[in-house]
Amino acid sequence: MKVLIFGASGRVGMALSAAAQANGYELLAPAHAECDLEQPAAVGEYVLRHDTAQLVVNCAAISQVESCQDDPLRAHVVNAMSPAAMALACRHTGARFIHLSTDYVLDGRRPGLKSADARCKPVNIYGMSKAEAESQVSESNAEALILRVSWVCGNPEKPSFVEHMLAQALRGEKLLAAADQDSLPTHAQDIARVILSPRLNGVSGVLQVTSCGEPMSRYSGAKIALEHACALGALQQMPHVESQLVCTMSRFRAPRPAHTAMDNSALLALGIPMPSASACVCRAVEDYMRWLRR
Ligand SMILES: NC(=O)c1ccc[n+]([C@@H]2O[C@H](COP(=O)([O-])OP(=O)(O)OC[C@H]3O[C@@H](n4cnc5c(N)ncnc54)[C@H](OP(=O)(O)O)[C@@H]3O)[C@@H](O)[C@H]2O)c1
Structure with missing residues (x-):
């Protein structure tokens, strides 16, 4: 079976490409320069030209x-218009289309787990472009599947807050983590496993893909990661982590939604297991340590 992956050089795309190859898929993975999502018509034509792909996955964004x-216009073109062009082209070729979305489509005003039908009301341009993609993809192709993921970790080559925190701790740097933003982490390899699962056959619309458990702040996630690094012997002692408020983080110029943890019960009901949030973080730590020793 041939799979066409957009964004194969990204955090999720790399994990998906490796999993697809390990599972015997024939892989078609155009590089950014070969198929630029700033050109939606060319992206649609690319999918039409490669109509032997039975599965098309968009990890690019x-x-x-x-x-x-x-650059809101560029965000809209790359994050929404090109995925819509892929979805439409897949309707013509008959390929299954899977698109990745984000918990940032939610406004995150209220704490707690959000269901997939909670109203999308993004607070920044990224979230708006991804919410627009969700509607355009569904309108263009009713059989398309949209997987909303959150706080992707577990790819040492594309560090998330887990790997950044660990790298800073190993260098003995001051550690700061936001305590007023929560969600649930998702391991890139778990996302790849979900995408390739036959249990998703025939499933369309929005499906939320995250680890299990209660919402976790970056501060709690950082502490779990560092405690695990200590247990593994990678750190001599537990370093101090200072909690921070998102509004004091000067590198964040756009607003962030505060509480975007998603309910993954529909995924579990399909018979696709997910790890607990802390197991997900600990696995990312182990992957990172293994990668450092390579
Ligand atoms: N990372 C997270 O924590 C997170 C959380 C929630 C949802 N998501 C969603 O999950 C998906 C995958 O995210 P990720 O973290 O794997 O992203 P990533 O690491 O930033 O990778 C993005 C990919 O998109 C490609 N790309 C960007 N602009 C492009 C363009 N104009 N034309 C062609 N390719 C382009 C990049 O290629 P180059 O590197 O060559 O430019 C790269 O392969 C995205 O839909 C994202 O919105 C991510």
């Missing part, structure tokens, strides 16, 4: 919140 805030 401008995923940096500040980059989207700085």
